[in-house]
Amino acid sequence: MQGILINAASLLLMIALGYLLKRIGFLRKADGGVISMIVLNLTLPAAIVVNLSRMDFQFDQLFMIIAGIGLTFLQLAVAWWFSRKSDPLARSFVMFLASGFNIGNFTLPFVQSFVPAGIPPLSMFDMGNSIMLAGGTEVVVDRMGKTKQAFDVRKVALQLLKSVPYTCYIVMFLLGIFHLRLPAGVIQLIQPMASSNTFLSMFMIGLYLELQLPKSESRLVWKTLLIRYGTGGLFILFFLLLPLSALDQMILCLLAITPVPVFGVINAVKKGAAAETVGFCSSISFLISLPLMTLILLLFQK
Numbered sequence: 001m002q003g004i005l006i007n008a009a010s011l012l013l014m015i016a017l018g019y020l021l022k023r024i025g026f027l028r029k030a031d032g033g034v035i036s037m038i039v040l041n042l043t044l045p046a047a048i049v050v051n052l053s054r055m056d057f058q059f060d061q062l063f064m065i066i067a068g069i070g071l072t073f074l075q076l077a078v079a080w081w082f083s084r085k086s087d088p089l090a091r092s093f094v095m096f097l098a099s100g101f102n103i104g105n106f107t108l109p110f111v112q113s114f115v116p117a118g119i120p121p122l123s124m125f126d127m128g129n130s131i132m133l134a135g136g137t138e139v140v141v142d143r144m145g146k147t148k149q150a151f152d153v154r155k156v157a158l159q160l161l162k163s164v165p166y167t168c169y170i171v172m173f174l175l176g177i178f179h180l181r182l183p184a185g186v187i188q189l190i191q192p193m194a195s196s197n198t199f200l201s202m203f204m205i206g207l208y209l210e211l212q213l214p215k216s217e218s219r220l221v222w223k224t225l226l227i228r229y230g231t232g233g234l235f236i237l238f239f240l241l242l243p244l245s246a247l248d249q250m251i252l253c254l255l256a257i258t259p260v261p262v263f264g265v266i267n268a269v270k271k272g273a274a275a276e277t278v279g280f281c282s283s284i285s286f287l288i289s290l291p292l293m294t295l296i297l298l299l300f301q302k
Contacts, residue, residue: 007113008294011202015286018206032207039200044104045168046193047112051119052172053187061124067252068101068128071235072137075099078231080144082223089272090220095141096268097281098228100261101129104165105205106286107258107293109198111251114297118251120176123169125255130169133263134160141267205286210279217277224281229288232256236296250300257292259285 021027076099083094101107103126111118160166175182213221235256239249260282268278 005294005298008290011110011113011198012290014199014202015206015209015290018203019209020206022207022209027207029207032204035200035204035207039105039197039204041164043193043197043200044108045164046190047108047197048123048165048168049172049182050187050191050194051112051116052123052176053182055120055172055176061121064121064124064248065128068125068130069132069136070128071255072099072101072129072132073140074235075228075231076137076140076144079224079227082227091144092141092271093220093268093273093278094224094227095144096137096264096271097224097260097278097285098231099137100133100264101125101255102259102261102289103129103255105201105262106289107254109201110290110293111254113198115247115250118247118254121248121251122255123172125251127166127169127173130160130163130166133261134163134166137263138267141271208279209283209286210276211283213277213280214274217274217280221277221281221284225285225288228260228285229257229292246300250296253296253300254293257289257296259289 018027018032022029076095079095079098080091083091086094103122108119108122108126111122233256236253239252239256242249244252265278265282269275
């Protein structure tokens with residue numbers, strides 16, 4: 001238990017360090033964009049390859065891909081129900097920020113720090129999650145908002161193929177199925193990049209952290225967070241009743257309370273939401289998720 005708490009405090013320190021350096025003017029929020037590019041295109045792909053390099057995928061884990069898609073649909077349905085009487089802009093805000101799972105920038109480095117054995121099922125889940133984040137969620141939101149946007153498979157596929165992490169998932173998934181291994185020299189070469197993924201991801205969160213919110217938007221933000229984490233709590237109760245391994249149950253419970261995903265932020269702003277309000281909601285979700293996910297780990301360690 002002590003080790004988990006110290007590790008969680010270490011992650012919080014990384015976030016606090018990024019926020020502090022931004023506040024004193026040593027770094028700027030814009031610097032987070034540079035770190036984000038490094039994480040998404042270098043350290044995160046390296047972490048995926050290293051963590052999955054010695055794992056053999058089992059076909060019974062394929063349900064995680066379906067879960068990544070299906071749970072997002074359930075989140076969207078709940079978010080739509082509780083925002084159905086709101087104006088279109090507020091409804092899209094709630095649906096985008098109350099759905100989806102932040103895996104690459106938060107859950108993967110979190111699991112990488114605490115439970116490396118959970119990377120394979122987490123990776124399978126993220127394959128389905130990425131399909132929704134890459135375009136599926138936007139189509140559902142527009143459909144429920146009664147716009148005429150059609151689901152463009154080619155657009156979603158192209159966006160996924162442009163994603164370096166997703167491409168790494170697919171390559172490592174295929175290698176695992178056929179029991180193939182990357183040369184040990186390759187793993188050793190990229191290990192330093194993989195090891196830096198947790199720090200850079202958490203530090204980036206600190207740079208993006210926003211703790212100021214216009215009072216007029218506070219009700220919308222707290223309503224969205226209540227829907228997101230309330231739905232997550234119901235998911236956890238459901239997962240604990242399923243006949244799954246303890247590892248799969250733990251990963252699913254951690255996923256149920258992940259922060260707002262980056263794509264949710266992007267899509268909400270694209271639909272017209274104020275960037276400051278979206279940024280505050282996203283930032284607070286990180287501060288909520290970290291202690292809740294730590295609590296989940298502590299409960300599963302008993």
